[in-house]
Amino acid sequence: MTLVRQVLSQVRIGCLTPWAYRASMLLSFLVLALQVALFSVVWRAIYAGHSGPVAGVDVDTAVGYAVLSLTVATVLNTSPYSSIESRVRDGLIGVDLTRPIGLLTQSLAVQAGYVVATLPAAAVGLGTGLAVRGLAPPPDVSDTVRFAVSLLLAFGVSQLITLLMSLTSFWTLEVGGVGMAFFVVRTFMSGAVVPLWFMPDWLQAIAVALPFQASTYTPIAVYFGRPPGGFVSAVGLQALWIVILTGLCLWLWSRAKHRVVVQGG
Amino acid sequence: MSLSVSAVDDLPSDAAQRPLVRAAGLVKEFRRVKRVSGRLGGLRTLFSRDYDVIRAVNDVSFDIHSGELVGYLGPNGAGKSTTIKMLTGILTPTAGAVSVADRDPSRERKANALNIGVVFGQRSQLWWDLPLRESFRAVRDLYGVPTMEGDRRQHELVKLLDMDEFLDAPVRQLSLGQRMRGDIAAAMLYQPRLLYLDEPTVGLDVVAKQRIREFIAHVNAERGTTVVLTTHDLEDVEQLCRRIVLIDHGRVLYDGALTELMARYAPYRDLVVTLASPADVAVNGAEQIGRDGPVVTLRFRSDRVKAPEIIGAVTAAHEVVDLSVAEPRLEAVIGRIYTQRGLPESPA
Incomplete structure (x- = not known):
């Protein structure tokens, strides 16, 4: 009961914080709408020079993938402004450690709040997708259910990736550009920009070996009825990543606890 | 037991x-x-x-x-x-x-x-x-x-x-x-x-x-x-x-x-007197630690002499226009400890 109340309070904080910068939030929605529209234009232009599908993918699927992937990535792959990284840099992590709640629980709750705050982006992305006639509903109900299951797991994977990355700031505080490099790798390898099925084999192999695709590519591939290795193994892989990432987070945090450096003071 | x-x-x-x-x-x-x-x-x-x-x-x-x-x-x-x-x-x-x-x-x-x-x-x-x-x-x-x-x-x-x-x-x-x-x-x-x-x-x-x-x-x-x-x-x-x-x-x-x-490291008071005409002041039990024109500062051990005694002695010898007694400030004591990076010798 106490824990639920603690967690909900942090979800609330995470949900309210990005909306404190309303203009920036609305701008990010606008950017999403633009991206969806542009991607749909570009894919159609690319396909116009071809007759028939590319890599077994027809034009509607390619455009539909872009609409969904951009939307899902915008909602799930958030990078909270008040992540552990910035709190370590400002020495505020010391304040977090005086709270009667675990740091990982607190961080995950705040992150989840950010996702909730970004949910309107889903309406914007999908709305734009419908407007440019880039999205078709899934073939039947069972596909919708499968998509929902995979999306839920993707939420877990993406939040753990964000947490894992921010935990490394206990070590990488002095190395500039790590966050940026991570952002680029994550965006590309998750399949948010280009679906894995368009990637050359060697690149696909790398992407499949990394957890990022489980946070974006997998649920969307499920949506289009072509989950990698079949639905069960695709979802199983997502669940496996949740277990592995959880373990990694716990391990990193136990190491970090031993060398907590509170900057300054 | x-x-x-x-x-x-x-x-x-x-x-x-x-x-x-x-x-x-x-x-x-x-x-x-x-x-x-x-x-x-x-x-x-x-x-x-x-x-x-x-x-x-x-x-x-x-x-x-x-x-x-x-x-x-x-x-x-x-x-x-x-x-x-x-x-x-x-x-x-x-x-x-x-x-x-x-x-x-x-x-x-x-x-x-x-x-x-x-x-x-x-x-x-x-x-x-x-x-x-x-x-x-x-x-x-x-x-x-x-x-x-x-x-x-x-x-x-x-x-x-x-x-x-x-x-x-x-x-x-x-x-x-x-x-x-x-x-x-x-x-x-x-x-x-x-x-x-x-x-x-x-x-x-x-x-x-x-x-x-x-x-x-x-x-x-x-x-x-x-x-x-x-x-x-x-x-x-x-x-x-x-x-x-x-x-x-x-x-x-x-x-x-x-x-x-304070009692241990600053057991003194300062008596600040303004004299009618500038002069050095010599009184038993107090030491003149500063003089700025007619304003003279005397320091005395408050655990040994009472302020009225010092004031009495000063007013007996000089014409006094104004006077005040200043308590020692913690700042002075702490400042001394910090600069010496240790406790000072007790002035006793």
């Missing part, structure tokens, strides 16, 4: 008398990675295995009992913040033991958190982007304060610290004085037994400082909250603390009553 006496000492009936905070032989060492300079220095530092060992706290012991208001003082880098961080459970001691309300803070960090309030003057525990009201709400939720009880306390604190007008403003828009009031209120919402204040008046104007001091005195006197105060503003200490613990180089230099420190 002696056996039974020592047995009585060990009885748990003693529990009420047990200190709330106990630090015994606390040591904290930091390993600081030696920085690698040159190309990719940052990256190479990351993989470097060269360390400097810095001993920030070196065998610090003290007890603090329930209801005390203790000043924990020392120059910059003396080890104050490091000690506080061990008491709050943020840092694990390298050696020695620390307990707060019979808990080991770093082992039972979450349970300890419910007993303590921590206010850092330089850092805020409030949520920067959100209205102050939201921070209060979050603190009440985190510390499990029952709704009705929380409403009552918040109302009381808002009134006491006059926070009504900025309760709905985002914390980042508050003035430093307002933010400090918000921070202290947030720490008192769940009524911790122990309140650590780390430079709560730093950067505040005179009025804001006074308001914070009055509030600290209030919670200590009315609620019985134990307060450990770290500050560089010695007026905070003069007004609030009965006891001080003075540390430097990670060691305790002095632990005792403020009045005793």
Whole structure:
């Protein structure tokens, strides 16, 4: 009961914080709408020079993938402004450690709040997708259910990736550009920009070996009825990543606890 | 007979008398990675295995009992913040033991958190982007304060610290004085037994400082909250603390009553007299330590001579226009200790 109340309070904080910068939030929605529209234009232009599908993918699927992937990535792959990284840099992590709640629980709750705050982006992305006639509903109900299951797991994977990355700031505080490099790798390898099925084999192999695709590519591939290795193994892989990432987070945090450096003071 | 006496000492009936905070032989060492300079220095530092060992706290012991208001003082880098961080459970001691309300803070960090309030003057525990009201709400939720009880306390604190007008403003828009009031209120919402204040008046104007001091005195006197105060503003200490613990180089230099420190290291008064015509003043029992035109400063040991005697002797020998007696300032004593980096010889 106490824990639920603690967690909900942090979800609330995470949900309210990005909306404190309303203009920036609305701008990010606008950017999403633009991206969806542009991607749909570009894919159609690319396909116009071809007759028939590319890599077994027809034009509607390619455009539909872009609409969904951009939307899902915008909602799930958030990078909270008040992540552990910035709190370590400002020495505020010391304040977090005086709270009667675990740091990982607190961080995950705040992150989840950010996702909730970004949910309107889903309406914007999908709305734009419908407007440019880039999205078709899934073939039947069972596909919708499968998509929902995979999306839920993707939420877990993406939040753990964000947490894992921010935990490394206990070590990488002095190395500039790590966050940026991570952002680029994550965006590309998750399949948010280009679906894995368009990637050359060697690149696909790398992407499949990394957890990022489980946070974006997998649920969307499920949506289009072509989950990698079949639905069960695709979802199983997502669940496996949740277990592995959880373990990694716990391990990193136990190491970090031993060398907590509170900057300054 | 002696056996039974020592047995009585060990009885748990003693529990009420047990200190709330106990630090015994606390040591904290930091390993600081030696920085690698040159190309990719940052990256190479990351993989470097060269360390400097810095001993920030070196065998610090003290007890603090329930209801005390203790000043924990020392120059910059003396080890104050490091000690506080061990008491709050943020840092694990390298050696020695620390307990707060019979808990080991770093082992039972979450349970300890419910007993303590921590206010850092330089850092805020409030949520920067959100209205102050939201921070209060979050603190009440985190510390499990029952709704009705929380409403009552918040109302009381808002009134006491006059926070009504900025309760709905985002914390980042508050003035430093307002933010400090918000921070202290947030720490008192769940009524911790122990309140650590780390430079709560730093950067505040005179009025804001006074308001914070009055509030600290209030919670200590009315609620019985134990307060450990770290500050560089010695007026905070003069007004609030009965006891001080003075540390430097990670060691305790002095632990005792403020009045005793003053009596021991500054057992004098200064008599400042303005004479009708400039002259040197020679009086038994006092020493002239300064003269600026007609204004002469005499210093005398207040434990040996009474002020009226000195005044009588001066007025008998000179025509006096004005006079005043100045108490020694804690600042002078502490300043001397800091510069000598040790306790001065007692002037006795």
